Amino acid sequence: MKTSMERKNLYGYIINSIMVIALGIIYLKQINFNTSDAWWNWVSLGLIVVILGMLTTVFFVLKAQIKAKKKSEEELVKSQELLHSIINNxxxxxxxxxxxxxxxxxxxxxxxxxxxxxxxxxxxxxxxxxxxxxxxxxxxxxxxxxxxxxxxxxxxxxxxxxxxxxxxxxxxxxxxxxxxxxxxxxxxxxxxxxxxIMESQKAADTFFNMSIDSLVIASNERFLKVNTSLSDLLGYTKEELLNTPFATYIFPEDIEKTKEAIKKLEEGANLISFNNRWICKDKSIKWLSWNATSDTNTGTLYAVVRDITKDLLFQEENEKRMNELYENQQKLNMIIENISDGVLVANTDKQVILANEVANELFGIEDDSKISIDFSDHFKVLNSYDGKVFPVQNLPAELALEGKVTNDIDVLLMHKETNEIRRVLLSGRPIIDNGNHIAAVVVTIKDISRYKKLETELKRKDQESRRRIGFKKNDSKEKKE
The missing domain is CATH 3.30.450.20 (PAS domain)
Incomplete structure (x- = not known):
């Protein structure tokens, strides 16, 4: 088994120390301190002690050196391992x-x-x-x-x-x-x-110059290469575009965000649908959309450019129409909610898509989609004059889906669970779209039960009043004769 330097040092120290101590003991037994040269004996004994001290000092010095050497070797091994790891990866x-x-x-x-x-x-x-x-x-x-x-x-x-x-x-x-x-x-x-890539550069150049899309190669400040399409789009010559920093042509308010986008490109990110405004030679402003990438090794930027000015104008107009439509819808909802009659709006599949608060209260349902436009899920629809079932095909919703308008159909609504009867007037009309097709139907419900009760009560009170004053129907008829 191989002995380490630490152990060799320890063993050497122990062996030499034992030998020096043994020599000292032997010397002590042989000398006489009472003789005239006793001082020499004391000197000799002192030298033995000094030798023992030096052995101890040498031991600890060697021990420290061995420890330092071992640490240095370990650091060297770590450095070599790190270097090999870097090299191999x-x-x-x-x-x-x-x-x-x-x-x-x-x-x-x-x-x-x-x-x-x-x-x-x-x-x-x-x-x-x-x-x-x-x-x-x-x-x-x-x-x-x-x-x-x-x-x-x-x-x-x-x-x-x-x-x-x-x-x-x-x-x-x-x-x-x-x-x-x-x-x-x-x-x-x-x-x-x-x-x-270099070998195919010639073919790429041909494609670059013939492309109908606007293609750009640039640094972070200047165009390095542009095709005819971009030149035609902005109205500048290729020389003007190449010899001037492109920030010159960017709308001032968009310069800062363009710089931030270029910085992201330089960090390795791709740019998708980045929009900014450019000043054309005729002083008009055009919105351009950029899809770009970069070569992080060279810092070169590559981009495909598209003019989206017309698209944005169309989008703005469309948003304006949508906002107007939303405002009109809000106004319509406000009007519908403030009408004293119940209002139902259904699509051509007979699904209710809108009901006002009055209609919700009449049906006792808050979820508009659960209301049936023909009332069949909630009421029995009866003729007001004979109490017979009213034909479904004659209801305002059905007629409106055929393009017909109905006004004030007098019917009774009998609740299927409570048998409560309401007398209502139903009206309906179709909603026609721009293509002259029926897009939806509107049904209004006027609850006249209370008015009929008041009318009946008034008649009853009128008859009672007549009897109290002695009015007789037969007398009035005789006078007329």
């Missing part, structure tokens, strides 16, 4: 080679790139894993960085399982404490997609 491919080309360090990304050529690259050279032509190019680049003594940038291509990839590699020499190159480092970034 970056998306860039990182490697370090000795001067002779042997790999000293590779991260996971670098290993994955060359996985098809070898699973373990440490201790191998490019000539061990790659075709000679490719390995020679890599070696030539490493030697160039070593020769210059500073970093260089080159493009390198490597065949991978999903096809050929292009990497932008930064190669740099690593120096030791004597300022001599002992290794070559490399950090590579996959630029395959960027290269593809």
């Amino acid at each position: 970056t998306t860039n491919a990182i490697s370090v080679k000795k001067i002779n080309g042997e790999y000293m360090l590779v991260n996971k990304k670098y290993q994955s790139i060359f996985e098809a050529y070898g699973k373990d690259l440490i201790g191998k050279t490019d000539h061990d894993i790659l075709p000679k032509e490719l390995a020679d190019r890599y070696l030539e680049a490493d030697l160039e960085a070593m020769k210059l003594g500073e970093e260089i940038q080159i493009e390198e291509e490597i065949e991978q399982p999903d096809g050929k990839h292009t990497y932008l590699s930064v190669k740099f020499p690593l120096f030791d404490i004597s300022n001599r190159v002992y290794a070559i480092g490399s950090i590579s970034t996959d630029i395959t997609e960027r290269k593809t």
